[in-house]
Amino acid sequence: MEKSHDFHHPYTPYAIQETFMETVYQVLEEGKVGILESPTGTGKSLSLICGALTWLRDLKGKAFEEGLNWGQNDSNEPEWIIEQARARKRREILRQREDMETRLAKIRAKEKAQRERYLKGDQAFKRRKTEAEKGGDDDEEQFVLEDYDSDREQSSVQKGVASTGFSAATLELMNKLGLGFTNTAEEEDEVEDEIKIFYCSRTHSQLTQFINELRRPKFPPAIWDESTKDTDIEDLKHLTLGSRKNLCINPSVNKLNSLTAINERCSELQQSSTAKEHKCAFLPNKENQPLVNTFRDHALASIRDIEDMGALGKEIGICPYYASRAAIKPAEIVTLPYPLLLQKSAREALGISLKGHVVIIDEAHNLMDAISGIHGVEVSLKQLKRARTQLGVYLQKFRNRLKGKNRVYIAQAVRVIDSLVGYLEGRVAQPKADGTVSEKELLAGNGVDQINLFKLIRYLSESKLARKVESYAIYTETEATRTQPSSAPKNSQTTSTPVLHQISSLLSALTNPSKEGRLFFTKLPPSNISLSYLLLDPSTSFSEIVSECRSVILAGGTMSPFAPYYTTLFPSLPPSQITTLSCGHVIPSSNLLAWTLSRGPSGKEYNFTFSNRGDNEMIDELGRALLNICTVVPDGLVVFFPSYAYLSTILSRWGISPSPTQPSILSRLEGKKSLFKESKEASSESVLQEYAQAIDSGKGGLLLSVVGGKMSEGINFSDALGRCVLIIGLPYPNIASASIQAKMEYIETSTRVRLQGEGVERGEVEKRAKEAGRDFYENSCMRAVNQSIGRAIRHKGDYAAIVMVDVRFSGARVKGKLPGWIQQGLVEGSGEKKFGELMGSLGGFFRGKKGG
Numbered sequence: 107m108e109k110s111h112d113f114h115h116p117y118t119p120y121a122i123q124e125t126f127m128e129t130v131y132q133v134l135e136e137g138k139v140g141i142l143e144s145p146t147g148t149g150k151s152l153s154l155i156c157g158a159l160t161w162l163r164d165l166k167g168k169a170f171e172e173g174l175n176w177g178q179n180d181s182n183e184p185e186w187i188i189e190q191a192r193a194r195k196r197r198e199i200l201r202q203r204e205d206m207e208t209r210l211a212k213i214r215a216k217e218k219a220q221r222e223r224y225l226k227g228d229q230a231f232k233r234r235k236t237e238a239e240k241g242g243d244d245d246e247e248q249f250v251l252e253d254y255d256s257d258r259e260q261s262s263v264q265k266g267v268a269s270t271g272f273s274a275a276t277l278e279l280m281n282k283l284g285l286g287f288t289n290t291a292e293e294e295d296e297v298e299d300e301i302k303i304f305y306c307s308r309t310h311s312q313l314t315q316f317i318n319e320l321r322r323p324k325f326p327p328a329i330w331d332e333s334t335k336d337t338d339i340e341d342l343k344h345l346t347l348g349s350r351k352n353l354c355i356n357p358s359v360n361k362l363n364s365l366t367a368i369n370e371r372c373s374e375l376q377q378s379s380t381a382k383e384h385k386c387a388f389l390p391n392k393e394n395q396p397l398v399n400t401f402r403d404h405a406l407a408s409i410r411d412i413e414d415m416g417a418l419g420k421e422i423g424i425c426p427y428y429a430s431r432a433a434i435k436p437a438e439i440v441t442l443p444y445p446l447l448l449q450k451s452a453r454e455a456l457g458i459s460l461k462g463h464v465v466i467i468d469e470a471h472n473l474m475d476a477i478s479g480i481h482g483v484e485v486s487l488k489q490l491k492r493a494r495t496q497l498g499v500y501l502q503k504f505r506n507r508l509k510g511k512n513r514v515y516i517a518q519a520v521r522v523i524d525s526l527v528g529y530l531e532g533r534v535a536q537p538k539a540d541g542t543v544s545e546k547e548l549l550a551g552n553g554v555d556q557i558n559l560f561k562l563i564r565y566l567s568e569s570k571l572a573r574k575v576e577s578y579a580i581y582t583e584t585e586a587t588r589t590q591p592s593s594a595p596k597n598s599q600t601t602s603t604p605v606l607h608q609i610s611s612l613l614s615a616l617t618n619p620s621k622e623g624r625l626f627f628t629k630l631p632p633s634n635i636s637l638s639y640l641l642l643d644p645s646t647s648f649s650e651i652v653s654e655c656r657s658v659i660l661a662g663g664t665m666s667p668f669a670p671y672y673t674t675l676f677p678s679l680p681p682s683q684i685t686t687l688s689c690g691h692v693i694p695s696s697n698l699l700a701w702t703l704s705r706g707p708s709g710k711e712y713n714f715t716f717s718n719r720g721d722n723e724m725i726d727e728l729g730r731a732l733l734n735i736c737t738v739v740p741d742g743l744v745v746f747f748p749s750y751a752y753l754s755t756i757l758s759r760w761g762i763s764p765s766p767t768q769p770s771i772l773s774r775l776e777g778k779k780s781l782f783k784e785s786k787e788a789s790s791e792s793v794l795q796e797y798a799q800a801i802d803s804g805k806g807g808l809l810l811s812v813v814g815g816k817m818s819e820g821i822n823f824s825d826a827l828g829r830c831v832l833i834i835g836l837p838y839p840n841i842a843s844a845s846i847q848a849k850m851e852y853i854e855t856s857t858r859v860r861l862q863g864e865g866v867e868r869g870e871v872e873k874r875a876k877e878a879g880r881d882f883y884e885n886s887c888m889r890a891v892n893q894s895i896g897r898a899i900r901h902k903g904d905y906a907a908i909v910m911v912d913v914r915f916s917g918a919r920v921k922g923k924l925p926g927w928i929q930q931g932l933v934e935g936s937g938e939k940k941f942g943e944l945m946g947s948l949g950g951f952f953r954g955k956k957g958g
């Protein structure tokens with residue numbers, strides 16, 4: 107592709123970055139969808155930033171000029187009058203821009219001093235503590251539900267509740283503040299919704315990395331006047347959004363440890379009809395509007411991550427969660443985590459409209475799973491039983507104090523839970539480990555089919571029943587501990603998401619069209635069982651995003667094969683509307699040694715299929731290979747196993763000494779390098795720190811981790827931290843599991859329907875449908891492998907060896923699903939070569955790198 111724009115890249119861009127930025131620019135310019143891959147460590151973040159923001163500033167500049175260009179003068183006014191009016195308008199727009207820039211510049215200048223003041227003691231914030239923040243009342247009255255009548259006419263505010271998930275009182279309040287959904291057109295018009303980029307990634311830590319990159323490039327202003335003394339750069343107007351869990355600054359609320367608890371407590375405080383001091387002091391209102399404006403300007407004046415936003419809210423004394431909304435419209439780039447963008451209710455709650463804007467989704471290789479995850483629900487038999495007991499106790503205590511329809515709905519909730527419990531108890535007794543569940547079986551309990559699920563769901567989400575019941579249970583347990591100190595406190599203090607909420611989500615899922623998802627039961631040995639809902643078709647929820655915004659870009663380290671995205675996420679778009687790009691790596695080919703290893707030092711074949719995994723000889727052979735490899739690989743070596751369970755099987759085997767005089771494989775490995783192991787329970791941070799120290803100390807480190815585990819995404823093993831990566835086996839999902847079967851079946855069926863619609867011949871339809879199911883299965887394994895492989899090479903000067911241990915890696919299908927740059931670096935015929943040849947190659951590779 108020819109270079110045609112200056113992208114203001116802060117470094118000399120790599121050739122692949124030039125192509126990437128051009129592609130981003132074209133996709134946005136033409137309002138298309140882009141699926142773009144660039145190996146991790148090749149500066150994808152900067153390519154996205156520079157491509158998209160250069161386009162945005164260009165677009166704004168063009169819109170400005172076009173806005174002044176009124177075409178043919180077909181009025182009867184003389185030309186000089188038109189010219190004057192044009193000049194006046196130009197001056198007006200420039201003046202507005204300058205006003206804003208001057209305001210923001212002043213803030214930037216003051217910010218340093220303000221930060222120092224904040225660091226000194228935060229006194230202003232402390233003074234704001236009110237009675238409400240010190241925690242709720244202790245009397246039982248707080249657990250009683252308010253009057254409830256589901257049948258009354260829905261007011262306009264209540265209508266908003268249904269679609270937003272916000273309580274009526276919150277909506278009313280937000281509307282009063284001009285933050286809500288029922289604003290009048292005039293109010294909406296006050297601030298122009300500047301065309302912007304919504305960038306989302308999976309987690310806040312990934313967003314923080316992106317935000318750090320956002321600080322690097324400097325862009326010229328979109329509009330300027332030769333006559334004014336404009337600087338040649340204009341700072342980006344960026345805003346990062348988070349949930350109340352990230353941003354709540356009220357200590358009595360943010361101490362609660364679940365998002366639902368914080369959300370509910372916040373709206374409870376807002377609804378509190380009692381004294382003003384019971385409300386949250388940080389909530390924006392008419393009186394503190396100037397603080398909201400100050401917050402908005404500070405948020406836009408410099409590039410901040412989520413922690414900075416919390417600190418800013420504290421410093422100014424205004425809730426950053428609510429005050430952020432004021433900064434959305436004037437922002438140029440808004441960064442937010444997946445759930446806030448992908449869930450309609452979250453977008454609406456934040457007041458985000460995607461209409462006409464650009465959406466960039468990074469780390470998009472997991473997008474389909476992420477959408478399913480966000481819309482999935484799981485609840486276990488034990489949780490259901492606990493919820494049932496709590497509800498019984500609650501009803502007994504408050505029966506006579508409950509007004510309106512409360513009693514009716516609580517009784518319905520009890521009947522539904524009984525029905526779910528009855529179903530699962532029946533399943534526990536049967537031998538099958540998992541399977542699909544039909545809605546009919548599930549709701550077969552006494553009179554359950556008479557219940558209007560929609561009304562019950564609405565009640566559960568509006569009434570706060572879940573939180574009241576849960577907090578009453580905690581209250582009674584705490585009381586019991588106080589009066590009988592010997593009775594040990596139960597698991598109560600952990601206020602995670604109340605089970606009733608999950609039950610309500612499960613019921614909502616039951617009301618989805620049945621082709622979109624499935625219900626499953628899965629046994630959880632030894633005695634538990636769970637009920638879960640899995641969304642099979644992510645396109646329905648994603649299509650709204652696609653149709654609303656101007657362009658969508660999916661970006662990731664490994665996005666190929668692209669076909670599944672076409673069919674699962676954009677089924678109704680013609681292929682001509684989708685641009686794909688696959689970039690190679692930036693390293694020279696001499697910096698990568700890729701090898702598929704089929705046999706160990708004594709010639710034993712590696713074939714880590716599920717049924718072979720117990721083969722102790724193969725495990726020992728793997729240990730011997732690793733011992734050898736450790737002797738030639740300098741510094742850090744990372745090994746990825748297919749699962750935590752298999753890692754622990756291997757470690758037990760390697761821990762056994764062959765004879766009293768011979769050391770075990772494990773202790774021999776420890777003699778070569780310091781050994782570290784990823785664990786499901788422990789945090790990865792301390793393990794990584796010690797691993798890095800071992801490498802620094804010169805002893806070298808051997809890190810045993812798991813594909814798809816904590817170390818396989820977002821953690822980089824650059825330079826000495828990862829000179830070699832070993833992948834053991836292929837981590838295919840369990841093909842016998844009911845959820846994998848259902849997904850494959852769903853993909854086969856939808857492919858069949860699509861191909862039949864295209865008039866494809868019957869035999870061919872069947873063949874291609876089966877192929878699509880198989881592809882899905884293989885791709886979910888290979889995506890995980892590719893993520894792990896990509897961790898070791900992080901920049902142009904980095905080098906590493908990648909050894910894939912399993913005979914199946916030599917098959918054409920598997921090889922074909924490796925990233926292009928690894929396929930190119932793969933030593934030809936390595937799968938057939940002897941172990942000694944690998945050792946020779948590794949030795950040569952690392953000797954060649956010594957000293958630079």
Ligand SMILES: Nc1ncnc2c1ncn2[C@@H]1O[C@H](COP(=O)(O)OP(=O)(O)OP(=O)(O)O)[C@@H](O)[C@H]1O
Nearest residue numbers: 117118119120145146147148149150151152319663
């Ligand atoms: N052309 C360049 N020259 C030098 N350094 C660069 C260049 N482009 C980007 N970088 C730097 O390289 C580092 C790695 O980039 P970055 O983390 O964006 O890679 P990435 O491809 O986004 O990786 P990941 O897929 O893990 O997010 C960053 O610190 C970035 O500033």
Ligand code: SF4
Nearest residue numbers: 354355356372386425
């Ligand atoms: S208004 Fe903001 S600070 Fe107050 S409780 Fe709600 S989220 Fe927390």
